[in-house]
Amino acid sequence: MSDPHPVRDLLPAFSLGILDEEETREVKEHLAGCADCRAEAASFHEVTARLASSAPARDLPAGLEARILRAVGARASADLFPVSAVARQRRSPWPALTGIAAAVAVLLGAGNLLQWSGALGPGARGESPRLDTAVLAGTAAAPDAYGTVVLDPRDNKGVLAATGLPALPRDRQYQLWLIRDGERRSGGVFSPDAEGYGSLLLTVPADFRDFRSFGVSVEPRGGSPAPSGPRVLAGKL
Amino acid sequence: MSPADPTDEQLMQRIAGGDREAVRLLYQRHGRRVYSCAFQVISDPAAAEEVCQDVFLRVWDRAGTYQPDRGKVATWLARISRNRAIDVLRSLRARGGMPTTAVDETLSAPAGSGADPGEHLWQSLRDERVREAVASLPPDQRGSLTLAFFQGYTHQQIADQLGEPLGTVKTRIRDAMIKLRARLGEREET
Numbered sequence: 375m376s377d378p379h380p381v382r383d384l385l386p387a388f389s390l391g392i393l394d395e396e397e398t399r400e401v402k403e404h405l406a407g408c409a410d411c412r413a414e415a416a417s418f419h420e421v422t423a424r425l426a427s428s429a430p431a432r433d434l435p436a437g438l439e440a441r442i443l444r445a446v447g448a449r450a451s452a453d454l455f456p457v458s459a460v461a462r463q464r465r466s467p468w469p470a471l472t473g474i475a476a477a478v479a480v481l482l483g484a485g486n487l488l489q490w491s492g493a494l495g496p497g498a499r500g501e502s503p504r505l506d507t508a509v510l511a512g513t514a515a516a517p518d519a520y521g522t523v524v525l526d527p528r529d530n531k532g533v534l535a536a537t538g539l540p541a542l543p544r545d546r547q548y549q550l551w552l553i554r555d556g557e558r559r560s561g562g563v564f565s566p567d568a569e570g571y572g573s574l575l576l577t578v579p580a581d582f583r584d585f586r587s588f589g590v591s592v593e594p595r596g597g598s599p600a601p602s603g604p605r606v607l608a609g610k611l
Numbered sequence: 612m613s614p615a616d617p618t619d620e621q622l623m624q625r626i627a628g629g630d631r632e633a634v635r636l637l638y639q640r641h642g643r644r645v646y647s648c649a650f651q652v653i654s655d656p657a658a659a660e661e662v663c664q665d666v667f668l669r670v671w672d673r674a675g676t677y678q679p680d681r682g683k684v685a686t687w688l689a690r691i692s693r694n695r696a697i698d699v700l701r702s703l704r705a706r707g708g709m710p711t712t713a714v715d716e717t718l719s720a721p722a723g724s725g726a727d728p729g730e731h732l733w734q735s736l737r738d739e740r741v742r743e744a745v746a747s748l749p750p751d752q753r754g755s756l757t758l759a760f761f762q763g764y765t766h767q768q769i770a771d772q773l774g775e776p777l778g779t780v781k782t783r784i785r786d787a788m789i790k791l792r793a794r795l796g797e798r799e800e801t
Contacts, residue, residue: 386788387766387781389690391697392759394767416682421792423686425760426693427644428738429651434643435660439635442642442667446634449671512676520676538676 379411380404389418395568399541406515406540407604506532508588510609515592516540518570521607523550523588525578534574534590536607539566542592549593550574551601552585559585563597586611619684626674638667641685645692652696652763653703654711662695669695697763712762729757744794752787755780 381404387393388401405412505524512519521536534550542548542565550561559579566572578585587610592603617625617636625633642663649662669691677687703710733745733753745753758769770780 383781383785386785387759389788390759390763390784391694392763392765392784394765417792418788419682419690420686421788421795422693422760423682423689424738424795425736425741425791426648426651426689427685428736428741429644429647430735430737431643432647432650432659434646435656438646438660438663439638439642442638442664443631443635445664445668446631446671449668450629450631517678518676520673538673 379408382411382414385411385415386418386421388415389422391422402540403543406517506611508609508611510536510588510590510607512538513605513608515604516606519590519606521590521609523609530578530580532576532578534561534564534572534576534588536566536572536590537570539570539572539606541566541568541570545595546592546603547595547597548572548590548606549597549601550576551589551591552578553587553589554585558589558601560597560599561588563593563595620679623670623674623677623684626671627677634667634671637670637684641688642667644685645688648689648692649696651761652693652712653700658699658703658710659696662692662699665695666692700763729753729761732757732761740795744791747794748787748790752783752790755783756787759784 381388381397381401384393384397384401388398393401401415405415505526507525508523510519510521510523516539518538519536519540520538521534523532523534525532536548539548547563547565549563551558552561553559561576561578562574564572564574588608589601589605590607591601591605593601594603617633619637619640622633622637622640626637645666646659646663649666650656650659653659653662666688670688677684700710700712734742736742736745745756748756754773755769755775758764758772762768764772766777766780766784769775769784770777773780
């Protein structure tokens with residue numbers, strides 16, 4: 375009889391942040407589907423946090439507050455909307471762009487950069503974007519997941535960028551679904567990187583404007599004809 | 612302008628709504644804790660500062676995903692800070708660097724010598740209840756916990772450091788945390 379809580383003994387070490395990559399992946403996978411173990415993990419997080427919070431107090435470096443507020447300000451004006459830390463894009467050739475703009479630029483390449491940077495340039499919050507955007511929230515299966523779908527109606531191209539994605543076993547991938555009136559059309563498959571970030575370039579069908587909703591589910595590697603696994607992200611335009 | 616100070620949860624909601632002033636207030640309230648927590652792991656001011664900045668940017672990005680029923684804001688911040696600092700520490704080690712940590716001079720105590728490598732580190736913690744709880748641990752549990760908590764070493768690395776079997780180290784750390792959880796009143800000891 376298999377143990378319903380196989381990672382229970384690893385939870386204290388998980389809260390200390392000392393598990394190796396494989397064990398961490400195992401624990402996160404199990405926690406995504408087990409509320410009891412999530413509660414247990416939370417109790418150990420409290421212990422670790424209590425130890426960490428009682429660290430000897432150090433004086434804050436001068437100017438750190440200003441630096442942080444400047445960094446937040448830069449992110450606020452470059453993004454159309456708050457996104458998860460989508461791009462610590464160390465490999466991005468366009469470091470001035472942040473967040474969704476960098477993700478999109480990296481995916482689409484220089485040829486489209488002017489087109490995209492014009493659409494995604496700084497502007498006051500509340501200015502209507504010329505792109506269709508959908509924010510996807512994590513479900514109970516992936517409470518820390520967060521994603522964004524950005525679609526350009528001019529050429530039916532789009533991009534999905536998501537973070538906080540649980541690691542997957544080797545025989546599984548995430549699959550994006552475009553949803554309308556009960557119909558679910560695949561937008562493609564992708565795998566998360568080690569930091570839980572995943573992205574997908576999509577070409578949407580010509581009638582994509584009818585697809586108002588999006589979902590991401592766990593499917594066999596290569597994808598499924600229809601959603602079969604747990605849903606991790608959902609949202610609509 | 613409300614006369615009462617906003618709660619941490621209210622600040623998080625405001626940050627999720629794009630309120631940068633709320634970030635400033637949160638920093639003033641918790642910045643020292645976040646920075647000190649990072650510094651405890653990696654005793655380098657520049658690295659700790661970068662971790663601190665990273666934490667508050669992450670708060671800006673993810674304030675919308677914070678759920679109050681899953682724990683206090685202060686706990687959330689301490690976890691993020693500690694985990695980020697451990698990531699930085701590990702990547703510096705992986706690149707062959709010798710990052711400065713608080714424990715460096717204490718690790719030379721040989722296993723079984725009776726010396727308690729981390730004692731002065733634990734005694735420097737600000738929370739008296741934490742100090743007492745740690746002091747009440749059996750020495751071998753405390754020794755393994757020291758390497759885990761202050762160095763972010765994996766079970767295998769701790770086992771190698773101490774010359775002990777892997778299973779023994781895992782059990783000691785787990786038992787230490789269970790005892791601390793009970794002593795700190797987070798839950799009845801089972």
